[in-house]
Amino acid sequence: MPLILISGYPSSGKTFRSTQLVDFFARKISQSPDPKVQRLKVHHINDQTLGLARDVYASARPEKDARAAFTSAIKRHLTRDVLLVADGMNYIKGFRYQLYCEAKAVQTPNCVVHVGTPVEKCRELNDAALESQTGGYEVDVFENLVFRYEEPNGMSRWDAPLFTVPFDDAHPPYDAIWDALVGSDGKGKVVRANAATVLKPAAEKDYLYELEKTTSEVVAAITTWLQDHPGEAGGQVFPAESRELCVYLPATAPSLPQLQRLRRQFTALNRQHALNKSRIRELFVDYLNDTFQK
């Protein structure tokens, strides 16, 4: 059953909102006359339930390990009968994309709940938590996490549907979230498996070759354009003969190492999730445009 991915600044109230959702789901399930709904269970995971300390965010390696622990907990709990509330900052777009693929792979719906508390309020809550020793992040870790936060964008497949909860709202939009994930008949949304499924061994070599080749062609088209237009700001690159696809370059031209890094990120994210081969180019162009717009 569905993955409810919480996202927000540090100390923004993610656990506060998650607890509200967990209580609402439990109430809704217990009051439902439908046996399909009664069968559902609610599960809440966050850094505390996984035994992860806040200082993991102070350096890259422990943070990466913490993300791996979070991902494997999600994989473990993502089953047909569980509403899984994944309460974490989930601040990296690529990481949200990866979790979206996990949900797709088990054919279950997903949504993102963005805890939209303004940064000044989060700072205030963080300071209060530090002072009362009930939580909070060291000031430099807090500021760094805020700086690195990549806000969800409901236009991206992996961040949709997106529900943003302002600080002053009494609770998240319960009914809209329930309808989007479970639906009024308790059957949930139908999720197509073709965009992201587990690889079959025979297809694997061919798929990985195609993934490398197609993404390299897109990077080559961009570097050729940059060489032909030195110093030109912005720019539109058409990395397919049909000219149907367009990469919109940012004002500051990306360097080759930057492009290679994005290509590696994309291929790493999609290695386990066989995209339809005919869509690799389009999805990589989407990925680049989304990154360049930030």
Ligand SMILES: Nc1ncnc2c1ncn2[C@@H]1O[C@H](COP(=O)(O)OP(=O)(O)OP(=O)(O)O)[C@@H](O)[C@H]1O
């Ligand atoms: N919308 C709100 N209304 C009232 N109090 C709130 C609200 N949001 C958060 N709080 C309070 O702010 C404090 C921090 O909230 P919470 O622990 O949920 O943040 P968090 O984002 O989960 O933090 P962390 O990043 O450490 O996981 C708590 O005391 C919580 O009760």
